[in-house]
Amino acid sequence: MSRQPLRLAILEAAKLLEEAGVPSPRTDAELLAAHVVGVERTRLGLVPLVDPEVIERYRALIARRAERVPLQYLTGVASMGDIDLQVGPGVFVPRPETELMFAWALAVLEGHPAHPPVILDLCTGTGALALALANARPDAIVHAVELDPAALAWTRRNAEARANEGDTPITLHQGDVTDRSLLTELEGKVDVVVSNPPYIPEGAELDPEVAEFDPHLALFGGPDGLSVITPMVSNIARWLKIGGAMAIEHDDTNGGQVAALLRERRVFGEVAEHPDLAGKPRFVVARRVATDAEAARGH
Template sequence: MSRQPLRLALIEAAEQLDAAGVRNARVDAELLAAHLLGIERTRLGLTPLVDESVIDAYRVMVAKRAERIPLQYILGTAAMGNIDVEVGPGVFVPRPETELLLAWALAFLGTCDQRPPVVLDLCTGTGALALAIAQARPDAVVHAVEKEPHALAWARRNAGARQDAGDTPIHLHQGDVTDRTLLSSLEGGVDLVVANPPYIPEGAELEPEVAEHDPHTALFGGVDGLSVIKPMIGNVARWLRIGGAVGVEHDDTNGSDVAALFSARRVFGDVAEHPDLAGKPRFVVAKRIATDVEASRGGAHADSSSAGSERMES
């Protein structure tokens, strides 16, 4: 069987992907080749010649990517922190931008004096964020919530794989993060809440990889992109212990709006906006602070009257 230069195949693939409108065409071409060969992308230059059958298989993968099928669907995995999770049709593909939320979450846990810390991941999808936190902080008790049954099945699959790899198991729950009765057993006992909820405003123009493949329910948050975030904040208030923190990813048009939603509630302080690597608003963080009533009672957790008032707020 003849052998052919890999370099020429990479050039051809990058040109094909670029013509199809794929961003970072060269990077995707290299990632596909590295996956097929089972090597690191940085080692592609050490593989000058490959079998013709490999080139044929590579061209099939490139053709799929040129159809704007998500790269992660073709690879079968997506990265988050130090782990990979399985992805495929019917579940939201974790994005590199969420790595910034993960980094913030781990930094906060590094300052948290609660042992073991309790973490709650909302709208978990594949479970990537929850599982990455559990892998990095094996002492943490991590809960994750997902509404959609198909996505929850992916999360369970990934959680099982990470448990088999020796990571601390996470606790998966099916539920609606806007439900005011959800996870009442965790009220006042959570140290960290993270969320990557549906937040894209309806009608927004999206890349084909997103519009045609990510589930609609995982993407859109109503006309303003806030239909899930607004009611979710009341739940966050009752779940967090005093001194706990929350980080919520949002659409890049809604940074100040999400910050204002937290600032408007008397139980949140230290509200801050965080940009992504491109400088666009990406996620908002806040801390659970004691109300005057809670401070006077010296409680470490939200008292029932305060939690109840938060549930009544719109």
């Protein structure tokens, strides 16, 4: 059989994905085509014709995407900062919105005098934030915590891959971020804490890609979405040094509640809410400004 036009296959795929209700059909059709052909998406125009077996492989992937299998499961890759991460069944797929929290952390570290800075990533999943920060700040000491053994296996895989690429290794911990006895050796020593914890309220309506594929342990935070965040805040206060900063990603329905949680703790100051790319409330930041004793005395 003769070679076939890739552009026509992409148009056909985009139509199929649109009919299946995929949120970004043309983008996903092009990204999967780029994955199959082995080029950047921006260079697809340089591949006008492909062999029939390439079209077959492409259509098979499109059929799975039409079944709402996450795009990243099909390509095996998600990104954070300047790094690619391996993803698949059993681990939460990093979202573009979390890039904003990554950028915030980098900005905080730029203005921080500590050397080397100590970073703690809670509920790390793939290791996205921890590994992206280690890549951007090779001078940092980075710790990452994950409870789920299946997710931790992906974290280890990604951490090994980044270490093989020459990045500074990170330290992984299996544990519950709400456990008061977790990482006592880091008390008062952490410069920046970042966390993308389970925060979706139970019963929320979710896209099939999320509801059917992301691990529920990584998604749901009790009836109000705060069952992990509330006790985690006490631990973050314990780990942060004075002047240290923290950021917690949250559901777009409870940003005000997370900010209030932090303001209630007098050890925190400079509490601020940050929107995501769509303008919805997405993460809250704060700084440790006082010791427990100072907070008890009202500074």
